[in-house]
Amino acid sequence: MVRTERVARRVFSRLNLALLLTGALAGCGGPMEPAPSAPEPEGTQAQALTYPSGSSQTVVSRRVVYRNGSGAYQAAAGFEHFRAAGALDIALHNIRIAEVDAPAVREALVLMSAGQKISSSGHSSGVTGQASNWDASCDSVSCPNVNLDGRSLAMKLRALGLFPSGKTYLSVVNDANFDHLFDSDTKQRIVNGFSNWLQAQVRPETRAIYLAGSSRGGCLMMRVAQALRANTALDGIDLYVSSFDGVCRNSQGELGTFDSKINNPVRPWGTFYGAWATNLTAQFPRRDRLHIFHVVGGQEVAPATGIRAFSGYAGSTPPSTGTNLDWGWYKQTWVKWQHKEIGNPYTDPSASDQPQAVAETIDAHLTWLDARLP
Structure with missing residues (x-):
């Protein structure tokens, strides 16, 4: 009965989507992204459907470790796993998570993370839906009134009902504080905190877990996936x-990356976009029920830093120039977009480029996920 109801919901969602695309339900279900005005040049990847936006949501983002009235650090209720994993309180204090939906029955768990905050202000994210000033209201305990954009992956997924409505636990990580420059031990303790906390959300009825993240959040979710898949x-x-x-x-061998750069085959002329190679088959020796999709551009995040995305490769040695990959359990597509445009295709590309950028990032992941869900 549960499977039948779920299939019915997804069929209904697809029907509504088709009607929205033809204009029959204009004004319902939130604003849509405009469709591309012209077909893509030959040889580029096919664009995903343009999915309707969900509803925006205002949430409270809590610190996993907060300062009490005396100024002492204290583990937040429900987030004790982070402090137990042993990272320093000063690092944990900056990790802020919003539990959007937390039902008692949890057939699915969904966790999404924004990228690393690299300045004194926050940053917008097309994955979690947070605006650039999301942390303006933060105090020593929490960040009230954080708005999540309805166009984001999180809110689109929530509206589409690909996971059971009312039976899906959904959290967004507004700041994972998974700092690129942290030492390996600190990073491992943060990964352990996230994976142990997420595993505590599993219930006997849980049948699916979906992780999503951009930039450093993408690396974090990949490492959390390693921990989850290693647990029999x-x-x-x-x-x-x-x-x-x-x-x-x-330089730390994080996720198996090493100093071999795979060039982006669709990089803009005059750029050096590319990604650090990693043997993902070795990183995920247990691949049953594992499904990964990585969209990669490979622009250097900051000039002359060597900070760039990862790329899987097939064979004994990495190629000099990459290709799109599909190994069944792992899919990877190259895109021409800048790093920040991949992280938020709604604000960073030019207005004329936004529809294609959304199609190749946010909507491409929704299409991929929908095709793989039972």
Whole structure:
């Protein structure tokens, strides 16, 4: 009965989508992104459907470790796993998570992370939906009134009902504080905190986990996926992972990356876009019920830093120039977009480029996920 109801919901969502695309439901379901005005040049990847926006949502983003009235650090209720993993309180204090939906029955768990905050202000994210000033209201305990944009991956997914409505746990990580420059031990403790906390959300009825993240958030979600897939107690759960130009530190061998750059085959003329190679088959030796999709551009995040996304490769040695990959359990597509445009295709590309950027990032992941869900 549950499967039948779920299939019916998805059929209804697709019907509504088709009607929206033809204009029959104009004004319902939120604003749509405009469709491309012209077909893509031959040889480029096919664009995804343009999915309707969801509703915006105002949430409270809580610190996993907060300062109490005496100024002392204290683990937040429900987030004790982070402090137990042993990272310093000063690092954990900047991790802020909003539990958007937390039902008692949890057939699916969804966790999405924005990228690393690299200045004193926040940043917008097309994955979580947070605006650039999302942290303006933060105090020592929480960040009230954080608005999540309805066009984001999180809110589109929520509206589409690809996972059971009312039975899906959804959280967004507004700041994972998964700093690229942290030492390996600190990073591992943060990964352990996230993976242990997420595993605590699993219920006997849980059948699917979906992780998504951009930039450093993409690397974090890949590493959390490693921890989840290594736990044999979760073998009956399907694990889906979306990475948007996920950035791992090659000088630390993070996610198996090393100093071999794979050039982006669709990079803009005059650029040096490319990604650090990693043997993902070795990184995920247990691949049953594992599904990963990585969209990669490979622009250097900051000039002359060597900070760029990862790329999987097939064969014994990395190629000099990459190709799109589809190994069944792992899919990777190259795009021409800048790093920040992949992270938020609604604000950073030019207005004329936004429809294609959305199609090749946010909507491409929704299309991929929908095709793989039972």
